[in-house]
Amino acid sequence: xxxxxxxxxxxxxxxxxxxxxxxxxxxxxxxxxxxxxxxxxxxxxxxxxxxxxxxxxxxxxxxxxxxxxxxxxxxxxxxxxxxxxxxxxxxxxxxxxxxxxxxxxxxxxxxxxxxxxxxxxxxxxxxxxxxxxxxxxxxxxxxxxxxxxxxxxxxxxxxxxxxxxxxxxxxxxxxxxxxxxxxxxxxxxxxxxxxxxxxxxxxxxxxxxxxxxxxxxxxxxxxxxxxxxxxxxxxxxxxxxxxxxx
Amino acid sequence: xxxxxxxxxxxxxxxxxxxxxxxxxxxxxxxxxxxxxxxxxxxxxxxxxxxxxxxxxxxxxxxxxxxxxxxxxxxxxxxxxxxxxxxxxxxxxxxxxxxxxxxxxxxxxxxxxxxxxxxxxxxxxxxxxxxxxxxxxxxxxxxxxxxxxxxxxxxxxxxxxxxxxxxxxxxxxxxxxxxxxxxxxxxxxxxxxxxxxxxxxxxxxxxxxxxxxxxxxxxxxxxxxxxxxxxxxxxxxxxxxxxxxx
Numbered sequence: 001x002x003x004x005x006x007x008x009x010x011x012x013x014x015x016x017x018x019x020x021x022x023x024x025x026x027x028x029x030x031x032x033x034x035x036x037x038x039x040x041x042x043x044x045x046x047x048x049x050x051x052x053x054x055x056x057x058x059x060x061x062x063x064x065x066x067x068x069x070x071x072x073x074x075x076x077x078x079x080x081x082x083x084x085x086x087x088x089x090x091x092x093x094x095x096x097x098x099x100x101x102x103x104x105x106x107x108x109x110x111x112x113x114x115x116x117x118x119x120x121x122x123x124x125x126x127x128x129x130x131x132x133x134x135x136x137x138x139x140x141x142x143x144x145x146x147x148x149x150x151x152x153x154x155x156x157x158x159x160x161x162x163x164x165x166x167x168x169x170x171x172x173x174x175x176x177x178x179x180x181x182x183x184x185x186x187x188x189x190x191x192x193x194x195x196x197x198x199x200x201x202x203x204x205x206x207x208x209x210x211x212x213x214x215x216x217x218x219x220x221x222x223x224x225x226x227x228x229x230x231x232x233x234x235x236x237x238x239x240x241x242x243x244x245x246x
Numbered sequence: 247x248x249x250x251x252x253x254x255x256x257x258x259x260x261x262x263x264x265x266x267x268x269x270x271x272x273x274x275x276x277x278x279x280x281x282x283x284x285x286x287x288x289x290x291x292x293x294x295x296x297x298x299x300x301x302x303x304x305x306x307x308x309x310x311x312x313x314x315x316x317x318x319x320x321x322x323x324x325x326x327x328x329x330x331x332x333x334x335x336x337x338x339x340x341x342x343x344x345x346x347x348x349x350x351x352x353x354x355x356x357x358x359x360x361x362x363x364x365x366x367x368x369x370x371x372x373x374x375x376x377x378x379x380x381x382x383x384x385x386x387x388x389x390x391x392x393x394x395x396x397x398x399x400x401x402x403x404x405x406x407x408x409x410x411x412x413x414x415x416x417x418x419x420x421x422x423x424x425x426x427x428x429x430x431x432x433x434x435x436x437x438x439x440x441x442x443x444x445x446x447x448x449x450x451x452x453x454x455x456x457x458x459x460x461x462x463x464x465x466x467x468x469x470x471x472x473x474x475x476x477x478x479x480x481x482x483x484x485x486x487x488x489x490x491x492x
Contacts, residue, residue: 011369057370077366086372120323123257124303124374126332 001066003100004076007092012057012235013127014087019051027052027061027088034083035065049102049109049243053195055235057128059112060091062243064102100245108172108244111187111197113237115205118181129182130201130237136208138178144207147217148200149174155224157200158193159232167193167224174200186241195232203230247312249346250322253338254307258481259373260333263300264307273298273307273334280329281311295348295355295489299441301481303374305358306337308489310348354418354490357433357443359483361451364427375428376447376483382454384424390453393463394446395420401470403446404439405478413439413470420446432487441478449476 008031016024020032028046035044048063071079073093080090116122116129117136125131148157151170158167173188185204187197203220206212212230220228254277262270266278274292281290294309317325319339326336362368362375363382371377394403397416404413419434431450433443449466452458458476466474 009369011372081366086367087369089366089369091366120327120335120337121332123255123333123335126257128370 001068002070003064003066003096003098005062005064005092005094005096005100005102006076006080006090008058008061008063008088008090010058010061010089011087011127012052012055015054017052017054017056018048018058018061027058030085030088031063034080035067037083038069038079039067047102049106050240052238052240053235055127056238056240057236058240060110060242061240062102062106062245064096064100102243105245106191106243107246108188108190109192109240110242110244111192112239112241113185113187113197113201113233114239115183115185115201115233115237116181117178117183122181127236130234132205134209136183136205137210138208140210140214141176141204141208143214144204144212144217145174147214147221152221153224154193154196154221156220156226156229157196157203158226159195159199160226162194164193169193169196176204198233198235198238199226199229199231201233201237205233206230247314248316249310249312249342249344251308251310251338251340251342251346251348252322252326252336254304254309254334254336256304256307256335257333257373258298258301258303261300263302264294264296264298264304273304276331276334277309280326281313283329284315284325285313293348295352296486298484298486299481301373302484302486303482304486306356306488307486308348308352308491310342310346348489351491352437352489353492354434354436355438355486356488356490357438358485358487359431359433359443359447359479360485361429361431361447361479361483362427363424363429368427373482376480378451380455382429382451383456384454386456386460387422387450387454389460390450390458390463391420393460393467398467399470400439400442400467402466402472402475403442403449404472405441405445406472408440410439415439415442422450444479444481444484445472445475445477447479447483451479452476 010027018027020028044065046063046065076093114129116125116131119133121131149171153168155167171189176185256273262272264273266274290311292309292311322339360375362371362377365379367377395417399414401413417435422431
């Protein structure tokens with residue numbers, strides 16, 4: 001049975017996150033409902049590169065599933081476009097080797113986080129960026145990043161709820177760009193801990209606003225205690241931008 | 247009692263339109279609820295330049311109200327920003343003469359209509375543009391506009407439900423710009439009939455796709471019958487962009 005890899009995008013606003021939960025509208029449940037419809041009621045299980053939380057968006061989430069259907073990938077894309085709700089879209093479909101696994105075979109992920117800097121909040125951006133109109137010391141933020149990039153134990157930058165034991169992760173790239181009324185943070189790494197990107201953004205904003213100094217970053221890493229880092233920045237600014245495979 | 251003029255913007259997605267309706271969430275009802283809160287329960291009536299329908303957005307709607315409160319306009323803006331829901335914002339507040347009227351004193355309005363032209367629909371634009379991926383003959387559309395601009399009886403381009411008797415209107419400016427994956431239509435006139443902009447857009451798209459010819463426009467105007475014009479383009483592409491006063 002052919003195995004398919006899909007690159008999908010979704011507006012996370014009206015979802016209770018990616019993963020199936022009873023009684024909740026999730027990306028996975030909507031996707032599996034459409035697959036069941038395409039397969040005349042047969043349940044087709046879908047596996048994603050990882051979960052995203054409620055309100056978090058994706059520009060390039062990846063998932064795989066197996067199906068006996070063999071129409072050309074163009075037709076899969078068209079069928080998904082018609083059948084999926086308007087807040088999810090399938091951008092690419094590829095046939096992959098039987099042993100491909102959307103979660104276990106990732107070699108990295110890119111997340112972006114959008115901060116809106118206009119003085120007044122923008123009703124049209126309320127679900128797509130974090131409105132933060134306060135002055136920011138951009139140089140201090142760049143210096144803080146120099147302490148955080150690379151391989152560290154990120155226990156302090158990870159939700160205390162996490163069950164994962166090994167909290168050492170490598171951030172390969174971490175930077176931000178300013179444009180008009182926005183600041184777009186970019187994070188590339190092999191993998192990220194639960195809430196890690198949002199806590200990193202919250203902490204960088206604390207540095208930018210002077211609540212913390214860039215030098216505090218090594219101390220916070222050393223503490224291995226979530227309570228020392230900044231607040232978790234809200235979900236609506238976060239985008240799973242790209243998932244990398246070999 | 248001072249009279250205040252406000253310029254407001256709103257994302258129309260989650261509203262049943264501008265005007266108060268029983269049991270429905272509307273822009274007017276949210277705005278009046280905040281004014282009542284500011285005035286310790288006293289009802290303050292608000293008058294807008296006109297209604298907008300469910301799903302229609304505003305970048306520059308104008309309204310007026312009278313209030314005994316006299317704080318500086320900056321403070322009004324801050325208070326509205328905190329108290330209004332995140333899909334409405336007050337952009338400007340001015341004290342105006344007692345005889346100012348947001349509806350009766352308008353000298354014109356600008357509407358814009360956004361059409362998304364990407365091949366695949368974009369989940370992030372689903373509430374903010376009309377997805378129309380089909381080929382368009384832009385020259386034919388420009389020619390059609392030359393028949394529609396100016397003073398005409400626009401009965402054919404007006405919802406049959408309208409109660410207004412005089413359907414002669416003047417379109418002062420009507421054009422469109424293309425940019426990347428978007429086409430932005432712009433309409434400026436003294437006033438527009440119910441659904442007029444959306445029917446004009448629907449008809450222009452029929453011309454662009456070859457279902458009608460530009461020359462058909464004079465015939466449609468002459469018929470004075472709604473059934474001869476194109477479909478009403480959907481609400482989510484429409485923006486009340488600016489309201490003009492002397």
